[in-house]
């Protein structure tokens with residue numbers, strides 16, 4: 543059976559690894575920490591992400607290592623890179639972790655047989671082209687293949703994608719990636735094949751569109767509440783128009799989490815470098831902030847007589863353990879800082895993170911499950 547290596551088996555990479563294993567590939571996952579790799583190999587690792595622990599438990603052809611050289615020892619020709627690309631203060635992504643891997647590949651020298659490198663990490667548009675020549679010299683083909691998944695349903699979303707986005711120009715590499723998705727997908731997605739930079743732009747622009755839709759829904763809802771109208775009914779009716787659709791058009795908290803806010807900022811940055819002012823993504827971020835201010839004011843008014851407020855979960859999305867850019871948590875913090883006694887009901891793991899971040903700003907109750 544064909545072998546695949548996945549460098550970076552974190553939140554996204556591990557799901558990809560396990561999904562590919564489940565459809566018949568032999569997978570070698572490479573990551574940095576020996577402790578983590580041991581937990582994966584001994585099937586002790588417990589994930590908050592649905593299905594991951596079960597898939598790991600039943601995976602017979604998945605192994606992990608900290609040694610990148612194993613890829614060559616085992617003659618693996620298809621290599622995915624799914625390492626993190628943290629945001630810099632400017633809004634653009636750092637590619638330092640990917641660069642470090644390319645350096646390592648360079649140390650292993652030019653390959654006799656062609657190797658296919660697939661970058662899944664979210665990159666700044668233009669990055670992949672900038673490394674293509676180096677990789678070509680090492681006899682690697684390069685494709686960019688970002689994923690459109692949501693935290694809390696990564697395994698399922700990888701099996702049922704609407705579209706498979708492939709950036710690249712080598713027909714054989716594109717066909718081999720399509721063949722991988724042919725096995726992985728349980729539906730018939732649309733294959734969108736384009737240049738590297740177009741695919742990098744598409745990934746960011748998609749999330750920009752979604753954040754714009756969320757910010758629009760919340761702005762309409764805020765106005766409706768002020769005007770004495772009905773947010774949900776208005777948005778349901780707008781979404782019933784098939785040109786618009788109901789997804790991401792609900793009234794609620796602003797967008798947060800590890801992808802939306804940073805992709806929006808990165809796109810703004812990229813547009814600026816390309817010589818364009820991306821007014822929409824900037825306005826979307828401002829609208830998200832304005833909605834937070836609206837919610838804080840409203841909650842303070844609604845709970846004027848109430849000293850204590852209970853938050854049942856403050857992660858950015860229920861069922862995950864992610865606090866990054868959580869709008870629920872931001873609201874809880876704003877209320878606590880304005881004098882309310884805030885109690886947060888969460889899992890022990892999340893409570894530990896909250897204590898590390900906020901000390902005794904909140905009180906806690908442990909979630910039953």
Ligand SMILES: NC(=O)c1ccc[n+]([C@@H]2O[C@H](COP(=O)([O-])OP(=O)(O)OC[C@H]3O[C@@H](n4cnc5c(N)ncnc54)[C@H](O)[C@@H]3O)[C@@H](O)[C@H]2O)c1
Pocket residue numbers: 549550551552553554555572573574575624625626627639642643662663664665689690691692693696801
């Ligand atoms: N998690 C998601 O839902 C999601 C969705 C879309 C896109 N992405 C993108 O995918 C990428 C990965 O995201 P993630 O959430 O899985 O990040 P993560 O931090 O959970 O996982 C990244 C993993 O890469 C490992 N790593 C870093 N440098 C390495 C190296 N040199 N060799 C081997 N392993 C290395 C880290 O130890 C970590 O386990 C990011 O670019 C992110 O923007 C993530």
